[in-house]
Amino acid sequence: MTVTSTVTSTAPLLLLDGRFVSAEIVAVAMAKRPPDLPPHRCVVLGSEDFSFRECTLRGWVGYGIVGEDGEWPFAGLPWPREDFAHVTTNYLAPWLPSPRFPTETAQASPNVATTWLAAVDLVQAGLTELPGDRPWSLMALAESLEQRRIPFSWQVWAGVTESLTKSSTESLTQALTDTPSSLPSKYPPTVLAIVPHYRCEPWLRRCLAALVNQTRPPDGIVVVDDGSPVPPAEIVAEFPSVTLLTAPATVGPYRLVQQVIQDTHYDYYLFQDADDWSFSERLAQLLAVAEHTQADLIGTQELRWESEPDRLVPVHYPLDVNLALAEKPGHPLLHPTSLVRRRLVMAVGGFATGLHFGGDTEFLLRAAWVGRILNLPSYGYLRQKRPHSLTTNPQTGLDSPARQALLQALKQRAHQNRTAHQQGLPLDLRPLCQAPPIRLQHPIGPALVANQP
Numbered sequence: 001m002t003v004t005s006t007v008t009s010t011a012p013l014l015l016l017d018g019r020f021v022s023a024e025i026v027a028v029a030m031a032k033r034p035p036d037l038p039p040h041r042c043v044v045l046g047s048e049d050f051s052f053r054e055c056t057l058r059g060w061v062g063y064g065i066v067g068e069d070g071e072w073p074f075a076g077l078p079w080p081r082e083d084f085a086h087v088t089t090n091y092l093a094p095w096l097p098s099p100r101f102p103t104e105t106a107q108a109s110p111n112v113a114t115t116w117l118a119a120v121d122l123v124q125a126g127l128t129e130l131p132g133d134r135p136w137s138l139m140a141l142a143e144s145l146e147q148r149r150i151p152f153s154w155q156v157w158a159g160v161t162e163s164l165t166k167s168s169t170e171s172l173t174q175a176l177t178d179t180p181s182s183l184p185s186k187y188p189p190t191v192l193a194i195v196p197h198y199r200c201e202p203w204l205r206r207c208l209a210a211l212v213n214q215t216r217p218p219d220g221i222v223v224v225d226d227g228s229p230v231p232p233a234e235i236v237a238e239f240p241s242v243t244l245l246t247a248p249a250t251v252g253p254y255r256l257v258q259q260v261i262q263d264t265h266y267d268y269y270l271f272q273d274a275d276d277w278s279f280s281e282r283l284a285q286l287l288a289v290a291e292h293t294q295a296d297l298i299g300t301q302e303l304r305w306e307s308e309p310d311r312l313v314p315v316h317y318p319l320d321v322n323l324a325l326a327e328k329p330g331h332p333l334l335h336p337t338s339l340v341r342r343r344l345v346m347a348v349g350g351f352a353t354g355l356h357f358g359g360d361t362e363f364l365l366r367a368a369w370v371g372r373i374l375n376l377p378s379y380g381y382l383r384q385k386r387p388h389s390l391t392t393n394p395q396t397g398l399d400s401p402a403r404q405a406l407l408q409a410l411k412q413r414a415h416q417n418r419t420a421h422q423q424g425l426p427l428d429l430r431p432l433c434q435a436p437p438i439r440l441q442h443p444i445g446p447a448l449v450a451n452q453p
Contacts, residue, residue: 028070091155105330196253203275216284243445254359282380296371300380321373335360354433
């Protein structure tokens, strides 16, 4: 089996990974390719060809893994436009089928992302750190680029309508037309991105680079350190537009977030975990739809990187979060993907600052009674699921006794509020538990817009 050595087309190329299947299986896959696919658009890597190092490619690479049954890996995927290479020049792009949105709670897709598109220059630059004798994934390529400080952004090619205000998805269309657009504001809305941080130094650069390089940059970015042994001042200093605040002790992320919102005055707050990536258009898309619909809280769809095992899973959320929560208190929005108006936070008394975990769900269940809450149909966030995080730690993880006990208390309260609403009685929208305010120190970075007492 041979590898095409030179390809001159700037249109996306297809690479079939046949490294761990027989030549006969690869031949089956080649036979199943679309009849109108030009031969020069497909490069086959056989079991003896472990990398692109022998190839001189131009434009974009489309990569797919051939299964043991010889299935064509690109079947059912939306074919990229011919101008894709010209409008996205530095992206890594998981290549996915169109999502199906649930109506009540989050659902992981059965279609693990094994197919992707990427600029050839990025692939070739990342190869120097990748093994030549064993398989590597898209996430390994991303980490290689990060280690070499080679800038890149994330994109998803998934066949979702790009025009957010004219989406073909019925429930979002309804949400967008229920409320007319607000009158143009004399001043553009202000946004502060908040990054709670605790011992996330290995991943903080990726988080901050993604925020700094948004197509619509936040008006401020703040890392709020939760009493780490050594605050990440050196990393934050690499990004002059980013502010570092530090807490005197470990108090939990919701106490940090609430204190920042209490001390500052921005129209919106963009949430972001310190070990994740944001897609470059995330804020621009969230803000455009929030302004158009007057939504108070709005999230995106998620790509979840499960580092053990190494796989990338699309996770889909209901588009109408209010409707989803009216059915049952599920998990219809991923907090770190979201943008919230300050007025909503103030209307419900803020976050439950006494909680060290689960405060995002607690806030959402109260906020749904007061504000309009949506999810975009597009992917805007790549979340890392790793050991020893709040959601995987045995003491605080999703299956831990402490987390389950809190979830039961939140569901009971949600049921009580639903009953009170049906009976015309007042709702209990107070934070579940609150801790005293804290004084945050400001070691480095620009001053934030302060809240006037």
